[in-house]
Amino acid sequence: MDTTLDRLRIWLTKTRVFASPRSKRRFLIHIFVLGFVFAIATIFIQRQFSFLTDAQALREFIRGYGILAPGALIGFQALQVVAAPIPGQVLAVVAGYLFGVWWGTLYNMIGITIGSTIAFWISRRYGRAYVETIIHEETLARFDTVSNDHGHPALFFFFLIPGLPDDILCFVGGLTNIPLWQLIILAVIGRTPAFFFVNVVGDLLGTDQIPTATVLAVILVVISVAGYLNRDPIIRLFEDSS
Known part of the structure; x- marks a missing residue:
């Protein structure tokens, strides 16, 4: 016991x-x-605004504000990368619901790109001492080892797998010698698939396709939970091959 x-x-x-x-x-x-x-x-x-309970009316209402609504979404998405007050996937569902799959994904990834760039820059500008005030030292050390030994492939893999702490990777990546533009490409390409499918869920909800949205959402949750629960074994695979 x-x-x-x-x-x-x-x-x-x-x-x-x-x-x-x-x-x-x-x-x-x-x-x-x-x-x-x-x-x-x-x-x-x-x-x-009781009419907001109507999905189609809500979408048209938000779109009536032109660039302000997408701008707000982009700003929140960028903020969550740096400060994590709202899970990025929640915002992705909202984006898909309001703007559809393609525009929602685009707005989300613009926000992700801005937020990731800021996180990379903060980490590189203020160094490890600052990052250690945000991320637990042991967690940081583990990602340090993996990113330093395996570089681009490891970072891309961690960005790609749902459930792994990809926002933390933005700060870890900033401590590496990888050029900023390459880090941004890794983050954007790696995170786009997951955000695309979450936007699909939002779009399905916005068009009242509830059963299909529910099935896809459950699949995404299962994948994310599996990634989260297996994060230590995944990290150890890279550590053992160092």
Whole structure:
């Protein structure tokens, strides 16, 4: 029993991402505040703009604001890469719902590109000391080893697999000697497939194809959970081949 608990404790320590308990508390506070604001905003919108419950009417309403709506989406997507207040996949569903598959994917990837570039630049500009205030030292060290030994293929693979902490990779990548433009290409190409399919889910929801959207969403969730639960074995594969 004690051995099992010890192993569990070790596993939890190794998989910790936050640099400190304080960082974790700050993150959770941000999530709570954003959730509260979102809930209040949702109630207000439902009362004041009841027509927004109609998917097609909502899409036309948002599109009526022209470039402002896509601009807001792009800004939020860029922000989540750097600060992670909202999961990028959630924004991708919203984008697909509002703008359709192709435009939604385009707006998402523009935001991802901007956010990734900022994260790469911050990491490269302020160095490891700053990154260690964001990412737990042991987590950073593991990705350091993999990215330094395997470079482009490893980073691309981690960006490609859903469920892996790809936003962390943006900061890790900035600490490597890989040119910035190459890092951006790796991040964009690697992350596009997953975001495309999440946008498909949003588009299906926006066109009232609920059963199909549900099936695809379940498949994506299963893949993401599998990637997340197997992140340590995946990282070890690269570590063992170093």
